[in-house]
Amino acid sequence: MPCTAFGKPDLTTFCRLDELGLVAVGQRLELNRATIECRVAEADPWCRKCGAEGKARDTVIRRLAHEPFGHRPTVLMVRVRRYRCDHCRSTWRQDTTAAARPRAKISRTGLTWALQGVVLDHLTVTRVAAGLGVSWSAANAAVLAEGRQRLIDDSGRFDGVRVIGVDEHVWRHTRRGDKYVTVIIDLTPVRYKTGPSRLLDMIEGRSKAVFKRWLADQPRAWRDGIEVVAMDGFTGFKTAATEELPKATAVMDPFHVVRLAGDALDVCRRRVQQHLHGRRGRKNDPLYKARRTLHTGAGLLTDRQRDRLNVLFAVEDHVEVEATWGIYQRMIAAYREPDRKIGKMAMQAVIDSLASGVPPPLIELGKLGRTLKHRAADVLAFFDRPGTSNGPTEAINGRLEHLRGSALGFRNLTNxxxxSLLEAGGFRPLVHPQTR
Structure with missing residues (x-):
């Protein structure tokens, strides 16, 4: 008695050949490969030139790499019928463009599987090539061409962008120095809590001219729609945004502001260490032992860490470190304040205290105060626009570092x-299997 919950096995449907206009007629399973013999579902006997009905002449075999099933790469052995017209003496083949592009070696379903593997599952091109049973160069060329056509060159990719982040990124380390790119991130989904951030574009170099030129190349309507630009302390990005996006508000995100204070604390600690001992810190030196504890927020300190700092600051020679540490903690407390207005007032008080006059021995705080005074508007703008941070930009930079590691490095910047755009471009809705 047949089971009503299951239908008759159909290799054509199971292998999704019906989507390619093919019909399965046979299969051969080998240890490392599966071959499916197919034919074109629709006959094509009508002459392309005169429209007369032609006669079947013979068949040719077209082999296409298909999406793998199980651990075996799958190959489609498509029998394509050729016709000949007795009226105009022309010949033609059955149309297989539904299965693959002309002269392509990978089926359209195989290309979708490969693109989904790279974009969604973060597979390497080597793994994709092994799954398709093709060479690395063939898989890489096919994935990049398909990704550029369906995703990267999408005309609507920049639509709806209101908040952007900009940062620099090292894409290659060489003996002559690091090579940099400037990354532009769409922070709009994070700002309005509609999704994760995504990589908008990547351009060679890191300077004001590079970012300014990229902004100038964008349509005027798009530039006028940008509300906020999140960035680090690099003045070049700030100047370029001011000149090309006069209506946008520049925001210096908390990560880089706190990092400036943390760097000042480290430099001060090392300077005092050198002054007292004439050498770098060693494991038994109090300043060196407390280097990590100094960077811990005051509210997160354990009793043991608090006692260690009390002993450290009890030494009169460490007063400069204590003063710098106090400013560092005040800045952290301002950002952690739940009430934005109170947090903004606390940060304004820190900036005013550093700008009103820092004792000459506190060299690091003097330099920090000049920087904060110069970028005060950008630092305080964060408190008026909650959720605007360059933190997601740093997260995407981390994903790109992972991509470089998986690929064992890149030499071609275009590639x-x-x-990178496929890895972090946020194209999941376009290739998710539920929407195909």
Whole structure:
């Protein structure tokens, strides 16, 4: 008695050949490969030139790499019928463009599987090539071409962008120095809590001219729609945004502001260490032992850590470190304050105290105060626009670092930019299997 919950096995449907206009007629399973013999579902006997009905002449075999099923790469052995017209003496083949592009070696379903593997599952091109049973170069060229056509060159990719982040990124380390790119991130989904951030574009170099030129190349309507630009302390990005996006508000995100204070604390600690001992810190030196504890927020200190700091600051020679540490903690407390207005007032008080006159021995706080005074508007703008931070930009930079590690490095910048846009471009809705 047949089971009503199951239908008759159909290799054509199971392998999704009906989506390619093919019908399965046979299969051969080998240890490392599966081959499915197919034919074109629709006959094509009508002459392309005169429209007369032609006669079947013979068949040719077209082999296409298909999406794998199980651990075996799958190959489609498509029998394509050729016709001949007795009226105009022309010949033609059955149309297989539904299965693959002309002269392509990978089926359209195989390309979708490969693109989904790179974009969604973060597979390497080597793994994709092994799954398709093709060479690395063939898989890489196919994935980049498909990704550029369906995703990167999408005309609506920049639509709806209101908040952007900009940062620099090292894409290659060489003996002559690091090579940098400037990354532009769409922070709009994070700002309005509609999704994760995504990589908008990547351009070679890191300077005001590079970012300014990229902004100038964008449509005027798009630039006028940008509300906020999140960035680090690099003045070049700030100047470029001011000149090309006069209506946008520049925001210096908390990560980089606190990092400036943390760097000042480290430099002060090392300077005092050198002054007292004439050498770098060693494991038994109090300043060196407390280097990590000094960077811990006051509210997160354990009793043991608090006692260690009390002993450290009890030494009169460490007063400069204590003063710098106090400013560092005040800045952290301002950002952690739940009430934005109170937090903004606390940060304003820190900036005013550093700008009103710092004792000459506190060299690091003097330098920090000049920086904060110069960028005070950008630092305080964060408190008026909650959720605007360059933190997601740093997260995407981390994903790109992972991409470089998986690929064992890149030498071609064009290839790296394309792979980065596929990796972090936020194209999940376009290739998710539920929407195909």
């Amino acid at each position: 790296y930019i394309a792979r």
